[in-house]
Amino acid sequence: MDDDIVIEVTEAEFHAAVRTSLARLGLTYAELEDQARRRDFSTAQAHSLWTSVGGAVNTDLLENPVKYDDAILITEDGTVITVNLPANPEHFAEFAAAILRCTTVEHLDLTPGVSLWFDEDGRESWPYNPVIDALRNLYGSTDSTHGPVLITGYGERIEPLSQATAGRLLREINDTDA
Structure with a gap:
């Protein structure tokens, strides 16, 4: 044809x-x-x-094995992107605000050592994000999530996700029905 x-x-x-x-x-x-x-x-x-x-x-x-980036971004339309954190953790707030396209960021813990970062002021102005919601549901949350979300490691400060944690989260995201 x-x-x-x-x-x-x-x-x-x-x-x-x-x-x-x-x-x-x-x-x-x-x-x-x-x-x-x-x-x-x-x-x-x-x-x-x-x-x-x-x-x-x-x-x-x-280039096996696959190298994971430091963090995972789930956009408001459910697109999953791995990203690298800034080299200087002092610049994380500006980095997160830029990647989430907002002015202020808020975080909550998904699990010990894993944090979700999102738009603090404009949550309700973003569309519903079924991908991150499905992931949060796996960990017992029933709150709905709107807008893009950045997933990082977190201890005493912002940390990169370990390869094992990033792999587990990517599999869980991939296995959700969202």
Whole structure:
């Protein structure tokens, strides 16, 4: 047909997309390959990714293991983006306000060591965020959430999420029905 659209991607774009998909699933390519070998996928999304890219990946171009960024941003439309925190924690408030597109930020603890940051003044002016709400529901919260949310580690001060925590949160987000 004349109206069929074919989109061609470069090898670098393909591998970047695979890296992003693996990070969102909280898997390395070796783990995905092992699941395929055992025919026992951890999620339907992992099976779908293997069906799409299995065997076509040059693992040298993937830079395994997948490195997680320091924090997770869930935008108001439910898009999940991993981001790096500023090198100087003194600048976190400005960073969070900029990434959340607001003037003041507020936080609450999702779990010990994991904080959610959101627009303190404009919560009700943002649309409902079903993705972060579904994640919060996993941890017992029944409050509804509006607008973008930044997820970071938190101890005595703002900290990057550990790779294990980021992977767990990304899997939980991916597994929600939102």
